[in-house]
Amino acid sequence: MKYIGIVGVTVMLTCGPIASHGNPLQSDVPLLFGEAADLVIGDRDEGMVFGNATDIAVGSDGxxxxxxxxFGKIYIFSPDGELLGEFGRSGEGPGEFTIPMCIATDPESGDVWVGNFQGRLCQYTADGEVVDDIRFSWPGNRPVRSIAIGMHGNIYVSCANVLDQTMIHVFRKNGELVRSFGDTFARDRPETDTEDELAYATGFLDVRDSTVFYSQKNPYEIRQYDLSGNVRYTIRDSGQDVPYPPPVRMPDGRRKKRSLKGSWGIMALPDGAFMNNIVIPMSEHGPPGSIIEHYNSSGDLVLHEEHSTLLFVRAVDGExxxxxxxxxPYARMMRYPAPAD
Known part of the structure; x- marks a missing residue:
């Protein structure tokens, strides 16, 4: 995959026609690096309505x-957008989840894994049959923000463990913890406390081959690790020098974290490159937006694109x-052509 230079594109959305299920780009569907979506799923007129499109995974069979x-569901689609089935439901029992946050598939078995807000992993077959649950052994809830299945079937999750101040945790499928690595933002920072840690130390990961890709939300930072947790390189945002802003104390004593520009997911590509999602917070200047960055396999930024909507890249298929x-303006999933070489 080759690009020449860094290209900045701003996509301004308007209230126009709603994109039909499976139809090409309409006026309110954003471009991705200049390419129009060739498939859009989530057309209210066609009856396919989502509550909150949260994450996407591609199975080994496509x-x-x-x-x-x-809505607390997982929908199964064919590569061409045909709805094949659905499974999952909200709850605390086997195979049920509370505030599901991420999804991944096992490239070998085809099993589907879902991570939720209460620090639990749910395992299903490729067709949605319940297999098992994994509950973390450390105290308290540790929201699972992202999940990936690596080589040898190990499960990689990102969630803040404030006890040892690590973010990335590797499990075997029986729930045994193999290792933890990846410093949280609060490590060696005496000015932070547990509430600060949970508010700012969110991070996201993806795994491909022998590499773990990790993006820290606030302050924005990207790291690449090998599977043992050794850092290969770190990319820091130019805004790192801004002083650390503590959460705001509300009149009733509760804390409200300040909304900062930060990462909201990272996606590995087949050639060692990756894409990173960044949220632009709501401000007096307008509603929230997003940035999608494309880095090559050496960690060099080659494309940077701003959107006036919350567009997030989540998965790449076999093609x-x-x-x-x-x-x-409503929840939907889009497919974009493979980036040109």
Whole structure:
């Protein structure tokens, strides 16, 4: 995959026609690096309504799994967008989840894994049959923000463990913890406390071959590790020098974290490159937006694109096509052609 230079594109959305299920780009569907979506799923007129399109995973057989965190369901689609089935439901029992946040598939078995807000992993077969649950052994809830299945079937999750101040945790499928690595933001920072840690130390990961890709939300930072947790390189945002802003104390004593520009997911590509999602917070200047960055396998930024909507790239299929989510003006999933070489 080759690009020449860094290209900045701003996509301004308007209230126009609604994109039909499976139809090409309409006026309110954003471009991705200049390419129009060739498939859009989530057309209210066609009856396919999502509560909150949260994450996407691609199965070993090419099927697409859409996690709907709003309705508490997982939808199965063919690579061409045909709805094949659905499974999952909200709850605390086996195979049930509370506030599901991420989804991944096992490239060997085809099993589907879902991570939720209460620090639990749910395992299903490729067709949605319940297999097992994994509950973390450390105290308290540790929201699972992202999950990936690596080599040898190990499960990689990102969630803040404030006890040892690590973010990335590797499990075997029986729930045994193999190792933890990846410093949280609060490590060696005496000015932070547990609430600060949980508010700012969110991070996201993806795994491909022998590499772990990790993006820290606030302050924005990207790291690449080998599977043992050794850092290969770190990319820091130019805004790192801004002083650390503590959460705001509300009149009733509760804390409210300040909304900073930060990462909201990272996606590995087949050639060692990766894409990173960044949220632009709401401000007095307008509603929230997003940035998608493309880095080559050496960690060099080659493309940077700003959007006035919350567009997030979430998965890449066997043909190199990119699957993305957009919850504005309503929840939908889009497929974009594979980036040109």
């Amino acid at each position: 099927r697409i799994y859409l996690l709907d965190g709003g 190199g096509r990119v699957w993305a989510l957009d919850n504005q």
